[in-house]
Amino acid sequence: MKFEEIDEKLKEACGVVGLMIKDDKLAKETAYIAYLALNALQHRGQESAGLICFEKNNEARLIKDMGLVGQIFDDRRLNLLNGHLALGHVRYSTTGASEICNAQPITLSNYHFKSLALAHNGNLVNTEELRQELKNENINCATTSDSEVLAHLINCKIISLDKSEILASLKDSLSKAKGAFSLSICLGGQYLIGVKDPQAFRPLCLGALEDEKGNLTGLVLASETCALDIMNARFIRELEPGEIILIDQDLNIESTFLPKVKQKSCLFEIIYFARPDSQINNVQIHSFRESLGQALAKTKNIPKGADIVIGVPDSGIPAAIGYAAESGILYANGLIKNRYIGRTFIQPTQSMRQLGIKLKLNALSSVVAGKSVILVDDSIVRGNTPRQLIKLLKLAGAKEVHMRISSPPIVWGCYYGIAMKDHELLARRLSSDIELIRKDLEADSLEYLDLDIILELTKQDKQKFCTACFNGDYPIL
Ligand code: SF4
Structure with a gap:
C-alpha cells in the first residue's frame, strides 16, 4: 500500500x-x-x-x-x-x-x-x-x-x-x-x-x-x-x-x-510561505496578508446573509481577519488545529483522507452550526484540503460554506524551489474555470483575488516579482 x-x-x-x-x-x-x-x-x-x-x-x-x-x-x-x-x-x-x-x-x-x-x-x-x-x-x-x-x-x-x-x-x-x-x-x-x-x-x-x-x-x-x-x-x-x-x-x-x-522575487513567499512575523523586502507579512483579505472583501462579491468569517489555520487567518474587518462580518475561530502533527502520511482512500484532515483540523460545531460561513484561505493547490474542510464544516452543521482565496488560481508549476507540479494543480486540471472549481470543491460560492491587486498592495515595482505559477510568465527556464 x-x-x-x-x-x-x-x-x-x-x-x-x-x-x-x-x-x-x-x-x-x-x-x-x-x-x-x-x-x-x-x-x-x-x-x-x-x-x-x-x-x-x-x-x-x-x-x-x-x-x-x-x-x-x-x-x-x-x-x-x-x-x-x-x-x-x-x-x-x-x-x-x-x-x-x-x-x-x-x-x-x-x-x-x-x-x-x-x-x-x-x-x-x-x-x-x-x-x-x-x-x-x-x-x-x-x-x-x-x-x-x-x-x-x-x-x-x-x-x-x-x-x-x-x-x-x-x-x-x-x-x-x-x-x-x-x-x-x-x-x-x-x-x-x-x-x-x-x-x-x-x-x-x-x-x-x-x-x-x-x-x-x-x-x-x-x-x-x-x-x-x-x-x-x-x-x-x-x-x-x-x-x-x-x-x-x-x-x-x-x-x-x-x-x-531583472529582479524576480517569489510573490508566493509573501502570500503564503514566509512566517507572518517576518518582513521581506519591506513587506510586513502579517499586515500584507490582512490587506489581501480586505481587498478580497472590497473587490469580490460578499455572500448575502453570511454570519461568520473563518480562516484556515494558520496561513489563512490574517486574510480572514482582514476580510472580516472590511466586510463587517464577525470573525470566528471555527477550525481548531492540532499543533503537534508534523508530516503525516495516510492510506490514499477517500475515508482515510477524511480522517487524515481531522488529524490536522477539526470543526467547532458550536461555532458553525446553522451558520452561513465564509472560509478564507491563501491558496488552493490540489484541492483536497479545501474540499475536505468544506465537508467537515457542513458535517458540523454549517448551512453554507463560501470559499474566498487571497491569491489567484495556481495554474503553473514552480521550478525555483517550491514543490508543485503542473499536473497536481486543481485549477490547471479545470482550466481555471471558477465555476468548475467551485463545483469540484462543493462550495456554495468561490472567489479568488486578482493578481494585479496583490501586486498593487506590495507597494513596490510590480516587475520585481515572479508570478509564474499564476500566469506562466517564467523568468528563467
Ligand atoms: S513560480 Fe510561483 S512559487 Fe515559484 S518562484 Fe515564482 S511565484 Fe514563487
Whole structure:
C-alpha cells in the first residue's frame, strides 16, 4: 500500500542560517543560537535538518538527520557542537530524494580550509548542465541534489586564502548557475559567506548580534527575519539581488555582485510561505496578508446573509481577519488545529483522507452550526484540503460554506524551489474555470483575488516579482 501525505499545502524548499561570533567566550552558545534560529525556520522544511560548527583552527563537527529540528537536536547533541561559526539548514526536497544523504549542510574537503560547508534554499534550473561540466573536470557528485552541484562548483574554484580572490572565484563559479539560490557557506572556521541569486527568488537577510552596550558581537544570515528575532539579532538588511558577502572572524564584511538581471522575487513567499512575523523586502507579512483579505472583501462579491468569517489555520487567518474587518462580518475561530502533527502520511482512500484532515483540523460545531460561513484561505493547490474542510464544516452543521482565496488560481508549476507540479494543480486540471472549481470543491460560492491587486498592495515595482505559477510568465527556464 502506497501512503500519501495529508497536507497538500505548498512546500518551501528550505531555510538557512549562518552565524559568526567574535567573542570566544560565546563559542559554547553558537550552536544553541543557531538551533533556535532553525526552530524559527521550521516552516520552510520539515524533512531533515542539520547544523555544523567550526572552530578557529577549522576543526568542525556536523550533525544532520531526518526529522524536525526538535527531534534531531537535544542537549547532548548540541553540547557536541562547539565553535564561533555555525551553519544550519532545514530541508524539504524539491530536487534530490528525501534521504539523509541529501540532508544539509553539505560538506566537501577543501585544501585551504579543510572543509567547505554549504546550505541552499532554492532550486537550480541548469543542474544537469553543471553536473556534466563538473564531470568533464573529473568531479563526480555523490548525491542527486542540485545543492551538491553548487557546492562542488564553488569548492573547485577556491584556490586562495585571499578575500578578494575568494570573492572573485565565487563570482566566477556562481555566474554559471541558473535559477534560485540563496546560500549560506562556511570556508573552514575562517569565513561566513551569504549569496543571493541575481533574480532574488528566495529571501536572505543579514542581522547583527550586540552586547548590552550596543557593541557588535556577531553577524548572522537567515532566510527570514523571524529567525533574527529569536536570536535577539538586529535586522540590518536583505541581501541585494546577486549580492555575495564575505564575513571574516573580525566581522569585517566585503562584497561583490553577480551580473545584474531583472529582479524576480517569489510573490508566493509573501502570500503564503514566509512566517507572518517576518518582513521581506519591506513587506510586513502579517499586515500584507490582512490587506489581501480586505481587498478580497472590497473587490469580490460578499455572500448575502453570511454570519461568520473563518480562516484556515494558520496561513489563512490574517486574510480572514482582514476580510472580516472590511466586510463587517464577525470573525470566528471555527477550525481548531492540532499543533503537534508534523508530516503525516495516510492510506490514499477517500475515508482515510477524511480522517487524515481531522488529524490536522477539526470543526467547532458550536461555532458553525446553522451558520452561513465564509472560509478564507491563501491558496488552493490540489484541492483536497479545501474540499475536505468544506465537508467537515457542513458535517458540523454549517448551512453554507463560501470559499474566498487571497491569491489567484495556481495554474503553473514552480521550478525555483517550491514543490508543485503542473499536473497536481486543481485549477490547471479545470482550466481555471471558477465555476468548475467551485463545483469540484462543493462550495456554495468561490472567489479568488486578482493578481494585479496583490501586486498593487506590495507597494513596490510590480516587475520585481515572479508570478509564474499564476500566469506562466517564467523568468528563467
Ligand atoms: S513560480 Fe510561483 S512559487 Fe515559484 S518562484 Fe515564482 S511565484 Fe514563487
